[in-house]
Amino acid sequence: MKNQVGPPVTGNDFFGRKKELLQAWDLLDNGNHLLLPAPRRVGKTSFVLQLRKDAQKHDWKAIYFNVEDGSDETGFMRMFVDALKKEENWFKKNAKNTFDSIGKIMSSLEAEVEVQGVKTTLKWSNAAKSDLKRELEKLLEDTGKCLIIIDELPVLLSRLANIPEGKGRVGDFLHWLRSFRQNPDSEIRWIFCGSISMDTFAERLGITKTINDLYSFSLGAFGEEEARQFLQQLATDQKVAMSAEVQEALIKAVGWPLPYYLQLLFAQLRFIHNQPNGLVLTPEHVTTAFERASDSSNLNTWIERLEEQLAPTDAKWAKNLLDTLCVKEKGFRRDQLEQVLVRNNVTPEEAKDKTAFLLKTLTHDGYLIEHTGEYGFRSPLLRNYWYKQRLQ
Ligand SMILES: Nc1ncnc2c1ncn2[C@@H]1O[C@H](COP(=O)(O)OP(=O)(O)OP(=O)(O)O)[C@@H](O)[C@H]1O
Ligand SMILES: [Mg+2]
Missing domain, CATH: 3.40.50 (Rossmann fold)
Structure with missing residues (x-):
């Protein structure tokens, strides 16, 4: 593979x-x-x-x-x-x-x-x-x-x-x-x-x-077991020695095991591994791979497609919401997010409608996940990418 x-x-x-x-x-x-x-x-x-x-x-x-x-x-x-x-x-x-x-x-x-x-x-x-x-x-x-x-x-x-x-x-x-x-x-x-x-x-x-x-028909990320088997197969076929501990660290780092995210992080780990002196991979290398993957242009599609899919003002507000969310791991409640739009001169009534629409779209498209009433980034990898691209 x-x-x-x-x-x-x-x-x-x-x-x-x-x-x-x-x-x-x-x-x-x-x-x-x-x-x-x-x-x-x-x-x-x-x-x-x-x-x-x-x-x-x-x-x-x-x-x-x-x-x-x-x-x-x-x-x-x-x-x-x-x-x-x-x-x-x-x-x-x-x-x-x-x-x-x-x-x-x-x-x-x-x-x-x-x-x-x-x-x-x-x-x-x-x-x-x-x-x-x-x-x-x-x-x-x-x-x-x-x-x-x-x-x-x-x-x-x-x-x-x-x-x-x-x-x-x-x-x-x-x-x-x-x-x-x-x-x-x-x-x-x-x-x-x-x-x-x-x-x-x-x-x-x-x-x-x-x-x-x-x-x-719903198609989601890999399940945890499927993600493990996938990494094992990649590691074997690509001749990358990878302990179970490193595999677990990689799955945890992506947070949401989309095959694409796994491939992306694996590629970074592979580059680290393929040093002339034959390096042994550790969970710390996963952290390095995570930072490098968050810097790469591979994730640009997540910014670009907002502009393709949404009307210009909606795309702007969606970015405002994601800018706010990328600095908070746990996420924010809907009413707190409505205030982000209100601070951008949107009337409270319109902010309510727009926030509802945008949260639905962003959740549906895999940017966000709702958990006990709070919306946050679905994957730490995407959150880190967003932070680096937009705020750092
Ligand atoms: N079943 C799979 N096995 C291995 N890798 C996969 C698999 N499915 C997806 N991938 C990974 O995800 C990447 C994107 O796959 P694909 O183009 O099928 O996604 P998509 O949902 O059609 O994307 P888009 O929404 O951009 O059209 C592939 O290059 C590969 O890295
Ligand atoms: Mg496609």
Whole structure:
């Protein structure tokens, strides 16, 4: 197993998750569509890639595509169709005609037309939508049990929501996708995941109805035993001698054993270990590794994604709350946090609403955890990173 810190892991580098994989297959076999609203960096993409890999064993077909580079409905469709085209052997010979029809509809949507002297592309109209739906259903009716796994759809939809009339288009598009899932005879199952959760996104736009048929599947950090086995496997494969005491110290230091945090800290320990004179690792080295990992740019995503996901003022207030929280291990009560916003000239009423919304979002996304009425950073590693980046 490689000590891979960042990109999705596959094959031998994918560790554990046996219970969750079984659960996911059980849900899919029972006719559910899945939503993975897990916090960032939990290992969602790696997990769904493993589902795709295991699909054949379970007698399913599966495609995966990531739409984060797309900006609208047509962009989504292009990526969907490209993913389907790679699986030519799934379809009967006459599928070529269906692909051609889809291609024609797409070209008509992408072609520039001149309306009153202004060049524009045709709208994703009702007619185009139902034509595409009909052709896609025709294509997919022969595939049998098939998983369609879509990563990062909310990134594409956020982009679409930001253009004039975009919010309505997002709602229409999600309704259109939902309409595929309403066919009781269909053997297609859909899985949605991404670094921005679809449910938070849909809630913010007031369109939760468009995804209320998806089963919310929770993927969390590793359990303690799984984390120990994972470190043991990494240590063996990477030839890093690591006592049980050092492993315990590492798990304690991350606080919340996300595979990503474990990989990050392990990488720092590995650098310390791989000295020419063959150093013996001790818990003190874990402290050094912890400080170095908190300094690294690997965790920048936790700052950047607030700006991507939230409106500018909400992102500013979220940072204010996290600045306040990073200096206190135990955390603060909600009413104390409301005062942080009040001190930033927010009215008490608005501070109440905003604090409620932001605490929910930050908890959901793995920044914070609530314990006996107090909110604090979920992982000491992230808290230390935040402190170093923002206050030190
Ligand atoms: N099952 C696993 N085994 C080993 N390492 C893992 C596993 N899952 C995740 N990781 C670690 O976490 C990192 C991120 O994984 P992945 O890209 O799957 O997360 P993600 O939840 O999709 O992240 P994002 O929210 O940014 O899209 C990997 O590079 C790896 O270090
Ligand atoms: Mg991902």
